[in-house]
Each structure stands twice: as C-alpha cells, then as structure tokens.
Amino acid sequence: MSDNVIVLAGGLSHERDVSLRSGRRVSQALRDAGHQVVEADVTASLLDTLAAAEDAVVFPVLHGGAGEDGALRGVLDLLGVPYVGSDGPSSRIAFDKAVSTPLIAHAGIATPRQAAMPQSVFRELGAGALVSALAETIGFPMMVKPARSGSALGCTKVTEAAELPAAVVTAFSYGEVAIVEEFIEGDEVAVTVIDLGEGPVALPAVQIQPRSGVYDYTARYTAGETRFVAPAELPDEVTDACAAMALAAHRALGLRDLSRTDLIVRDGVPVFLEVNVAPGMTETSLTPLAIEASEAGFADVCTALVARARSRRREDAE
Structure with missing residues (x-):
C-alpha cells in the first residue's frame, strides 16, 4: 500500500502564513509516522504534483478562500484524488457564515442573533439607514465579521452605533458580505470532532482565555498571548453540552473526518459561533491541543485520517 501523502498548504488567502505553519507541522508528523510526504502549494504546478505522486492522499491544511470554500476539494473530486476532510459542497456551506448559521x-442549535449585510446593499441604502435597524435588531455590543473568512x-x-460603519467596511475588505451578530459574553470554547471510521467523536473541549480579552489574530497565533485550558475547566454537564452541540453541527452540515466548532458558554449554556472544516494545526492551534488532551498522538491521528481517506476511495471503487 502506498504511503504517499501530499500536504497542501499556503494558498493565496489572508491566512497563508498560518496555513504554511499548519502544513509544516502536519508534514513533520506524517514523516515521523513513516509516510512519504510532499509539501505542495496552490500553484500552476499542483496538477503535475498530483499526477506524479502514485496513489497519494491529499491532506489539505489550506485556511480561508479556496482552501475551505469547497472549490479546491471539488477539483480533487473531479480528478479522483482522495483527501482528508469534508467534501466540496459541505465545505462551501460551512465556510459561509451567512448560510451555515x-x-x-434551523437544526435547533442555539446561535446569536445575526444579520448578513452585502456590500452592495450597504452602499446603496447607506450606513445611516441601516445602523439604527441593526442596533434595534441585534443590539449592542455586537460583533462584525466577514461572512467568508477565518482566524478572526x-x-x-462594536459597542456603539458610531463604530458600526467602520467595522462593516473593515469586514468588506475580506469579502462581499459582512455578518453583524449579537456579541455574547461568556467562556470561549472550541470542540474538535473527528471521525476515523466509526462515527464522529468529540474531543475534549479547549477553553480559550486571551490576555487581551478578545481572541483576535494576535491572540490566536502569538505564543503567550492566550491561555488554553485543555480539557476545559468547566462543569461536566457544560462540557457534555458543548460536545453534543459540536457533534450536532458536524452532522447538520454534512461534514466528515474533521471539524472544529467554536462556541461561547453563557450562563452555563453553549451558543454556536462558527464551524471550521480546515482547523489550524500550528503550535498554538486548538485542534492539536484537543488531540493531546484526548491522550492521542498527533501523528497517530493524522495517519488515521489519511487511512480513512484512502479507504474511502477503495469503498467508492467497489
């Protein structure tokens, strides 16, 4: 059986640097487990790389853009190349917060109050006409973010109406649709779901405690800026509810192999924020911390995900 794995990292999104760091870590883990690993980027030579690697499995760790929106996964399906993770259609739905939330x-999972604001609507109707409606519907404080982006x-x-137009414009710099949603105070928690062939299983919840109080890009990827507690220091009934919500989200969106659901626990009750089909794999990323908390080896889990993808191709061929 081939042990060839192509770790796909980089890409052209704003999260390129994070993706490259994730790719290096996954590549090293798979090499340590005895795999022949090729590290590849999304370039004109990618199709040649795929054709040259005999019986290879692709392990995508592309964040944002084409890495998570299903486009590249659709190409891999077209080429008949097996890969780790959710398929193109489910990835596309999960990546777009205006659709997935x-x-x-609708599946009965608690979510924040939310409104999707296309740039064209915001421009044509004007900020003044919309700010009061958003303030009344969503309320302050609120969170404004791109519909199709990650890594915060x-x-x-936003804590007052005067701040809202600039926040929406900032979100538009990352995409055509901004999400304006209720800001929920509470304990931020991430739950990774992994399916190695026997059904999806929730790993221990990771509690996130940023020094700044906001889990932004700096807090996510700068060592020492955030305290991560794995397993989360929350009552068992709360972590059980978080696990159940992550599993429900994974199933509701038709995901496979691997996902990470981000939640806020408010007054002991989890509220869904978003789901990620290509979670970070860096030294400060949440999914590796959850794997370690489960007492599984990172390399072992990566190897099992590759084996799962390879067996899926065999099943499809039969």
Missing part, C-alpha cells in the same frame, strides 16, 4: 439554527481576520467588536 441559519442552517445550524476583519472582526470587530
């Missing part, structure tokens, strides 16, 4: 709410890029906490 209403679907999650373009996110702004």
